[in-house]
Amino acid sequence: MEVLRSIFCCCSSSSxxxxxxxxxxxxxxxxxxxxxxxxxxxxxxxxxAEVMEATDRGLFVPPGASPYYDSPMSIGYxxxxxxxxxxxxxLELLEKHLQPGMSALDVGSGTGYxxxxxxxxxxxxxxxxxxEHIPELVASSIENIKKSAxxxxxxxxxxxxxxxxxxxxxxxxxxxxxIHVGAAAPQIPQALIEQLKPGGRMVIPVGTVFQExxxxxxxxxxxxSIRDETSVRYVPLTSxxxxxxxx
Numbered sequence: 001m002e003v004l005r006s007i008f009c010c011c012s013s014s015s016x017x018x019x020x021x022x023x024x025x026x027x028x029x030x031x032x033x034x035x036x037x038x039x040x041x042x043x044x045x046x047x048x049a050e051v052m053e054a055t056d057r058g059l060f061v062p063p064g065a066s067p068y069y070d071s072p073m074s075i076g077y078x079x080x081x082x083x084x085x086x087x088x089x090x091l092e093l094l095e096k097h098l099q100p101g102m103s104a105l106d107v108g109s110g111t112g113y114x115x116x117x118x119x120x121x122x123x124x125x126x127x128x129x130x131x132e133h134i135p136e137l138v139a140s141s142i143e144n145i146k147k148s149a150x151x152x153x154x155x156x157x158x159x160x161x162x163x164x165x166x167x168x169x170x171x172x173x174x175x176x177x178x179i180h181v182g183a184a185a186p187q188i189p190q191a192l193i194e195q196l197k198p199g200g201r202m203v204i205p206v207g208t209v210f211q212e213x214x215x216x217x218x219x220x221x222x223x224x225s226i227r228d229e230t231s232v233r234y235v236p237l238t239s240x241x242x243x244x245x246x247x
Contacts, residue, residue, distance in 0.1 A: 030056045033068040037088050048091045051120045054149040057084065060113035060141075077134045077244060079235055081111050082182065086232075090180055090203050091117060093215060093229065097178035097201045103127040105174075105195065107166035108182035108237065112141030116150035118178070119159040128153065130161040131170050134244075138163050167237060169195045176200060183237035184211045188226070198222055205234040 034052045037043045043052070058067040061081060065073050072080040091098070091114075098104055098121035106115040109130030119128035128150075132138050138161050145154050145161075153159035162170055166181065167189045175197035181204035188204060193216065196202050202216040213229040 029068045060111040094178045101125045102177040104178040105176040106130040119150040119153045128159045131164040184234040185237040
């Protein structure tokens with residue numbers, strides 16, 4: 001589970017009418033969610049807004065959940081789907097590295113929501129890759145994507161989801177212009193740095209008790225710069241067995 005504190009507090013302190021808007025259902029509710037994120041300044045990019053409107057979050061959460069409410073929610077297996085504001089924030093940070101024809105890796109792809117967003121941003125001429133170590137989540141995420149606007153890219157294989165340990169990335173299709181990691185690592189995995197293309201960017205939460213969302217930029221000469229974006233709270237990036245045994 002994660003919290004982008006400064007934004008989350010702002011969003012969650014809105015009026016009860018606003019909360020009803022967020023959790024009121026389907027394309028109109030998804031659009032209202034995106035518009036709310038725009039009003040709060042979380043979404044600034046027209047492209048990010050367009051892609052999040054096209055990717056109905058309701059297709060990517062468990063039955064009975066409130067998909068348009070700005071909160072992370074459990075998807076089973078001791079993991080969550082991130083809150084809408086967190087997905088928006090990561091898309092904003094990665095937008096320049098998700099241009100048509102570029103390639104993106106989503107580590108800990110879960111329900112497939114952000115991988116689908118990546119696919120729409122890079123287009124069929126690009127490549128969006130998700131890795132997830134829970135086979136059941138991989139299977140259900142593929143079914144979710146089949147119902148979404150990104151379905152054609154699943155069919156033409158410019159979007160793919162793989163069963164793998166996210167700490168190792170997916171070297172078969174590296175390097176990547178953009179890498180997103182949806183769980184907190186104690187330190188940045190070297191394999192992911194190696195799979196980041198020169199000129200590319202990775203967004204990854206790092207830490208254990210205290211976590212920071214870090215922005216990792218690889219320069220054209222291969223050197224790397226790292227900065228802290230904000231404090232967050234994510235589930236740990238760990239092995240499949242450790243994840244399933246977590247309390």
